[in-house]
Amino acid sequence: MQQEFQHIVKFIRELYKQTEGFIPLHAPVFNGNEKKYLNDCIDSTFVSSVGKYVDLFEERMAEYTGAKKTIACVNGTNALHIALKLVGVEPKTEVITQALTFIATVNAIKYCDADPVFIDVDKDTLGLSPESLKNWLAENVDVTKSQPQLQPQSQPQSQSQPQSQPHNKKTGRRISACVPMHTFGHPCRIDEIMEICNQYHIPVIEDAAESLGSFYKNQHTGTFGEIGVLSFNGNKILTTGGGGMLLFKDEKLAQKAKHLTTQAKVPHLWKFVHDEIGYNYRMPNINAALGLAQLEQLPQFLESKRNIAKKYDDFFSSSALASTLSLIFITEPNNAKSNYWLNTVILKDKTERDAFLKYTNEQGVMTRPAWTLINKLEMFKSCQCENLSNSEWLEERIVNLPSSVRI
Ligand SMILES: *Cc1c(COP(=O)(O)O)cnc(C)c1O
16 A cells, blocks of 8 residues: 555655645645735725725626626635525524535534534535435425415515425424535536425525636536635635635625625715624725736636646556555546546545555645534534435545645
């Protein structure tokens, strides 16, 4: 085994042209107009929550993703929080999501005092499984229609529509949203998930924090659901230092998001009036300046990342070591174009995975396992779960490999 691991480390060192020293998992690259825009931003004195870079960054991101409207936030976690609030996630409701995800997805649900329900992922996409979703819903959820009022004349037409509300038959609680996540940048089966959720009248919030630049059937991830969420944390494909963005297809909802993220202040020349509990979640101009410069380089970043993924894929499929190790390199799923944010291999079992993690990290080549499944964490141990066999299988075997953009 040691010999095979050695071979892999050698390959990664050659890939990053670094014969010694530490190779990180994902380092940002600042190779464009970053310093220029940052200087300009500082010179303008508009470094905070108002300024042209925020508007420009939002506009360019809307153009790139095809979202009707975008709202920049301080980070991806609070963008998720706002998205959930906007589709009506309230206390004592339930939100369906995957157990194999980063903690932020689930923390955001708890910020709304709602409870997560964990369902399984697919082995090929690593994202929320439409099958698992369908099974859980069929077994647990009823859609009740509240009848229209009996005085149609006194009611405006639009309000006499029956309202369809999905309820958990066991807990009696409303299902207020579903949050699929595009794991490591690989798109999940989002069209099937949308179809199922539409049948049950469940709004979808796409956690696309890791999948900027990833497309499913030629449509950008994060633009299928009611709202999509991106992250620009330092380790993501593009960074603003810290930052996130909401992607909307509904302009009215975007307006509400802007209001909520700016302390719910009623616009006025000099008065300070706030009409609800708002948040200070708006992205500062200085972060947007960095983001705009990064976004200009996104096509090059994506090209570099596809090139790295291809090199990994070729290496693992040509060398005998992959079969010796029975190792699988994850490639983009069917119908999808992936950003290959973090390259991923599946090792034979937990023992081999741990040996690989130990060896590579001791050699200064950073690798890391998947997140501990969220339902195993102390705070979420009592949450409802569907069968999580794929998630458990993957949790024990996944390893992320160095994936930084090469200049
Ligand atoms: C990074 C990430 C987030 C949150 O992003 P921050 O900007 O760090 O708050 C949310 N969900 C997933 C899956 C992520 O990877």
